[in-house]
Amino acid sequence: MAEVAYVNASRVFPGNPPVRAVDNLELAVADGEFLVLVGPSGSGKSTALRMLAGLEDVDEGTISIGGRDVTNVPPKGRDIAMVFQSYALYPHMTVAENMGFALKLRGVPRTRIKEKVGEAARMLDLEKFLDRKPKALSGGQRQRVAMGRAIVREPSVFLMDEPLSNLDAKLRVETRANIAALQQRLGTTTIYVTHDQVEAMTMGHRVAVLKDGVLQQCASPRELYERPANAFVAGFIGSPAMNLKTVPLTGEGAQLDGVVVPLPREVLDAVAAERLTEITFGVRPESLRLVGADEGDAVGRAFELTVELVEELGADAYVYGSARVGDRPERFIVRVDGRTPPAFGQRVRVAVRDLDEVHVFHPETGERLSG
Amino acid sequence: MITANAAAVSATRGGAALAKLALRRGERSLLASIGLHGALISASFVSVFPIFWVLVTSFKPDTKAISPQPKLLDESNIDNYLNVLSGAKGDFLGWFGNSVLIAGLTTALAVFVAASTGYALSRFRFPGRRSLLLGFLAIQMFPFAVLIVPLYNLLLGLGLQGRALGLVLVYCSTTVPFCTYMLKGYFDTVPTDIDEAGRMDGLSPFGVFWRLVLPLAKPGLAVTAFYAFVTAWGEVAFASAFLSAADESKTLAVGLQVFIQQNRTEWGHLSAASILVALPAVAVFYLVQRFLVGGLSAGAVKG
Ligand SMILES: Nc1ncnc2c1ncn2[C@@H]1O[C@H](COP(=O)(O)OP(=O)(O)OP(=O)(O)O)[C@@H](O)[C@H]1O
Ligand SMILES: [Mg+2]
Numbered sequence: 001m002a003e004v005a006y007v008n009a010s011r012v013f014p015g016n017p018p019v020r021a022v023d024n025l026e027l028a029v030a031d032g033e034f035l036v037l038v039g040p041s042g043s044g045k046s047t048a049l050r051m052l053a054g055l056e057d058v059d060e061g062t063i064s065i066g067g068r069d070v071t072n073v074p075p076k077g078r079d080i081a082m083v084f085q086s087y088a089l090y091p092h093m094t095v096a097e098n099m100g101f102a103l104k105l106r107g108v109p110r111t112r113i114k115e116k117v118g119e120a121a122r123m124l125d126l127e128k129f130l131d132r133k134p135k136a137l138s139g140g141q142r143q144r145v146a147m148g149r150a151i152v153r154e155p156s157v158f159l160m161d162e163p164l165s166n167l168d169a170k171l172r173v174e175t176r177a178n179i180a181a182l183q184q185r186l187g188t189t190t191i192y193v194t195h196d197q198v199e200a201m202t203m204g205h206r207v208a209v210l211k212d213g214v215l216q217q218c219a220s221p222r223e224l225y226e227r228p229a230n231a232f233v234a235g236f237i238g239s240p241a242m243n244l245k246t247v248p249l250t251g252e253g254a255q256l257d258g259v260v261v262p263l264p265r266e267v268l269d270a271v272a273a274e275r276l277t278e279i280t281f282g283v284r285p286e287s288l289r290l291v292g293a294d295e296g297d298a299v300g301r302a303f304e305l306t307v308e309l310v311e312e313l314g315a316d317a318y319v320y321g322s323a324r325v326g327d328r329p330e331r332f333i334v335r336v337d338g339r340t341p342p343a344f345g346q347r348v349r350v351a352v353r354d355l356d357e358v359h360v361f362h363p364e365t366g367e368r369l370s371g
Numbered sequence: 372m373i374t375a376n377a378a379a380v381s382a383t384r385g386g387a388a389l390a391k392l393a394l395r396r397g398e399r400s401l402l403a404s405i406g407l408h409g410a411l412i413s414a415s416f417v418s419v420f421p422i423f424w425v426l427v428t429s430f431k432p433d434t435k436a437i438s439p440q441p442k443l444l445d446e447s448n449i450d451n452y453l454n455v456l457s458g459a460k461g462d463f464l465g466w467f468g469n470s471v472l473i474a475g476l477t478t479a480l481a482v483f484v485a486a487s488t489g490y491a492l493s494r495f496r497f498p499g500r501r502s503l504l505l506g507f508l509a510i511q512m513f514p515f516a517v518l519i520v521p522l523y524n525l526l527l528g529l530g531l532q533g534r535a536l537g538l539v540l541v542y543c544s545t546t547v548p549f550c551t552y553m554l555k556g557y558f559d560t561v562p563t564d565i566d567e568a569g570r571m572d573g574l575s576p577f578g579v580f581w582r583l584v585l586p587l588a589k590p591g592l593a594v595t596a597f598y599a600f601v602t603a604w605g606e607v608a609f610a611s612a613f614l615s616a617a618d619e620s621k622t623l624a625v626g627l628q629v630f631i632q633q634n635r636t637e638w639g640h641l642s643a644a645s646i647l648v649a650l651p652a653v654a655v656f657y658l659v660q661r662f663l664v665g666g667l668s669a670g671a672v673k674g
Contacts, residue, residue: 082567088562092586092587105574
């Protein structure tokens, strides 16, 4: 058990120009916490994880585990177990040998190893396979062996780099739940890398979003969803993505196809202070609704959308349509009731459900302006 | 009548063609089968027959060994073997021991050096890596005969001229480049994730090499070991130049020359000795050939 802290940690790959794969990462993970690192491909998630594992140099800053500075400690001295995306099982060893290898290296007595391997195998439903070589296992079984190899060591930190990406969709959902439950039970600090935001939102106590090696935000899944710190996080978290549009400003709100969406006072103040004429306006598909023809009072607050595509998912449907913003068409996504979706080509009127659900970002820096 | 026959033949051909279309995967047409077997049989014959003939000759007395009408058996007996082994024709067993020692040492040293070099070349990026690889490749193109004089001088300088160890070093300098190349290729096929998993499990960098990478590169090690052994075992030019002329320090390949004299060659004895010389090479091959199956690293990754 241990807490983990990155203090201004950077990894710079030599090259021309050098790549700052992880840039000034400042991140503290509490003891027993399940932290998910998420971000698009190439954002430096794996590099950040490998720095903690000791497989990648830390060029600037420090990393500590359990209060101990491990920046220059080799991997074997860090008491960390890692599950690789490729699983990296030892092909010439049986499942039992794979799982017990680290203990064997530490000189744990044979009977004790057998006991612990058996225990982990029971937990992961691997008892039948202990004498097999990895090549005689299915993908899901190999994944469990890789987990088992990490568990048996009882390390102070687990690292997992996209451990589910080689599984099929159904198994992934199942294993996702199993890993979360296992972590809960063992209470071991875990850092989990994924590019799948559903995994991030469902598994993590907290989620850290990376982009181009820079930490964008680290918060609970709910916080991340409801109060994204910038336009990138807003667009990255949530599926389908938030509607993010650059729109012109009027005195009291955002100008959308002849409609002014009023903005809270503090946003308008912030905007005025910066002398902005445009803002990045964000609203999630579920924060928009269709306005019925009979709702007279919505006139002036609803804008028109031409339906271009309807995605029906059963309970819900997503309507993709274009509206005029300024002098150009912009595509919006609206979540509607799955039973009464509009038809292709239809013109519908759309309003924001609740003005609290509007996000406003700086048009250039992307920083959040709304409270 | 003839035309009718021809038509019938072409009809069956057409039928065969149709049947060919319908062949299931993995099946061959009759024609392809015949062609394939013909080629394989003639290739086998070409490579096996000379050895077979040496074997046949080795049982014949010297006087019958070369004859205008060769027969399979011609007063055949095992006297040649007994003569060779008893040392009547030279210190055969002594030479044999020298060869085993020199070839064995060469194999062990060359494989060890090549494996560690190959691993470094496969895993680490260091200045001069590319030129080293290129150098190893270029060295292969040298005719080794031109090396005899410079190597002789080197060995003299080192005080190793005429000693078995000197010859071992010479053999290593010719086999290590090839073996390194070979092993680097093998190590490249072992995913680096495995190295890293080993590091996480508590292995030192050398531990990773010794306990994970080497076992996974067994097929490559087997091939290189075999190559190094055979190179050292059958080599004549270096062995005659760098070993002392004394009879007891000769290797087998050099010693065999006693059967070839200026005006007379003892073909029967020479053949018998050749067969005896070939046996250890065959034995080594048998020892390593079970590792010569690929796919050892299967199962490491998702697959
Ligand atoms: N050895 C290296 N040399 C140079 N650049 C590298 C090296 N390894 C990674 N990078 C660069 O560092 C950046 C971050 O890579 P990293 O593997 O951490 O991304 P990631 O977030 O894990 O992406 P993915 O989701 O695709 O796995 C990338 O731009 C990559 O090109
Ligand atoms: Mg990655």
